[in-house]
Amino acid sequence: MxxxxxxxxxxxxxxxxPSGWRQPGAHRDPANDADILRHIAKEGExxxxxxxxFGDWLATGPDLEFRDPYLLARIDPVSAVLFLAGVTSxxxxxxxxxxxxxxxxxxxRSLASLDVLTRGRAGINLVTGAEPRAAGNHGREVHAANETRYDRAExxxxxxxxxxxxxxEDAWIADAERGVLIDPAGLRRTDLRGAQVQVTGPLNVARPPQGQIPIVHAGTSPRSRTLAATEADLALIAAPNLADAIATRAILRDIAADAGRSPDALKVIAPVLPVVADTDDDARRIVQRLLALVPLAEGHQSARTAFPTNRTVAALADAFEVAADDGLRxxxxxxPVTAARAARLGGGGAALIERLSRIAGVGVGSGDPLTWRHLVAAHAVPAAFVVGDAGTIADHFETWRDEGAADGFNVLSAxxxxxxxxxxxxxxxxxxRRGLLRSASEDAGTTLRDRLRVTSYVDA
Incomplete structure (x- = not known):
């Protein structure tokens, strides 16, 4: 099985x-994150x-309002998981x-504490950072170069x-009768003196129940893929389609094997942004609303600080290399987009129009009318939507598993x-029902490592 x-x-x-927070009833106030986090945790469990x-971003700025609003103000991820430790089991x-x-x-220390408090449910995602503004927030002049960052990460x-x-594992004796609390031989120093990291140890927290806490890593550079394939338990990939995901997973497994590691010890996880409703048509209408609520360069928006420059019809035409202007810009x-003007957008435009027909039910001369708003919003704010009812979503998950594209998914919600x-x-x-997701009551072991079905890392 x-x-x-x-x-x-x-x-x-x-x-x-980016426009999800504008939906009726959507959570939109970070000051009330505690309530929504409790709700998400209960639903997920x-x-x-x-x-x-929980991802992270170590800076903020007005540009994020339009690009990634969720990054503007967010709870520190370690604080978030410690908060949820007490309301989940x-x-x-x-x-x-x-x-x-x-x-x-x-x-x-923080993650070992979380693991002890949750009886083995902690995991850590290690990143090296891509936001240059983070340097100033940590007292540095510039963000470190890629090679230096990965040297430190390793x-x-x-x-x-x-x-x-x-x-x-057997260092803690606690023999009250003999008055022996620990075996000193079971408490080890770290004594790491690397070029980037120096630490003596030992750690002043009890041994994590998982022994080694599962490590997650994501990235596309050669150094990042090597780190994920040789050290991580979960490798997060960003693949725009099935073929790319299959190729990326194969590359990561090959790197693991070349390093002497079993490829099966590495689980490859793909992101998915499902828009779910009772019917495919209802789900497509949700996508239509999301596209309609993307701020475009009209009215006061064009004068906003840090407003993106790609949210105009002219920018769309430039992106698809439309030549002479007969009023299209x-x-x-x-x-509505006419067939004649759609043809002027070339192959790239045709692919975007086909995708919008599939995910939003809009088209040229069929379905709901395709407008320039749909095109500009979908091009400026791309998202790997999987849109439909329960069967459609399950089909996507099943296909990616059966084709060897992923061992699992990170589910995002619009x-x-x-x-x-x-x-x-x-x-x-x-x-x-299809055996793609275990039930909440199914015995999956007591730790996150058990649930992920990854063996414990042994430091050679």
Missing amino acids: TDPLIIGAMVRTLGAY DAGLDYLF RIGLIATVNTTYADPYTTA EFVTALRRLWDSWS AAAFDE FQPAQFEAFTRIAAPELR
Whole structure:
């Protein structure tokens, strides 16, 4: 029997699509994140998801309002998982830590504490950072170069593993009659003196129940893929289509094998942004509303600070290399796209139009009318939507598993809480029926490592 997929939720309280927060009833105030986090945790745990995943971004600015609103103001991920530790009992909790700026001892201590408090449900996502503004927030002149960041990340992983292994499994004796609390031989120093990381240890937290806490990593550069394939338990990929995902997973597994690691020890996880409803048509209408609510360069928006330059019809025409202008660039956003003008957008435009027909039910001369607003919004704010009812969503998951594209998925929700509820209440039962998702009551072991079906890392 085939194992279920690994399915977790990538938590973004303001929604994963930039206009999601504008939906009626959507969560839109970060000051009230505690309430929505409790709700997400309950929904995810009741649905049988394997983990909740919290990303991070170490800076903010007005440009994020239009590009990624969820990054403007968000709870620190380690604080978020510690908060949810007390209101959950089964689901894994994965926090992101930036190795460029974090301290390895503090990180090892925080995650070991989480693992102890949750009886083995902690996970850590290690990133090296892509936001240059983070440097100033940490007292540095510039963001470190890619090679330097990955040199530090590799040493950071070594430090974490040694610190989590400070205590032997049998070091804590607690023999009250003899007055012997520990076996000193079971408490080890770390003694790591690398070029980037120095730490002595041992760790002043009890041994994590998982021994080694599961490590997650994502990235596309050669160094990033090597780190994921050789050190991580979960490798997060960003693949725009099935073929790319199959190729990326194969590359990562090959790197793992070349390093002497079993490829099956590495689980490859793809992102998915399902828009779920009772019917495919209802789901497409939700996508239509999301596109309609993307701020475009009209009225006061064009004068806003840091407003994106690509949200005009003219920018769309330039992107598709439309030559002579017969008025196309001056088209109104809500004007229907004619067949003649659609043809002028070339192959790239044709692909975008076909995609919009599939995910939003809009078209030229068929379905609901395709407008320039649809085209500009979908091009300026792309998203890997999977749109439909429970069967459509399950088909996507099943196909990617059967074709060897992914071992699991990070589920994003366009807005909270309605779309996450739609996934857990509409799609999840069908995933369980097909054996793609275990039930909340199914015995999956007591730790996150058990749920992920990954063996414990052994430091050679």
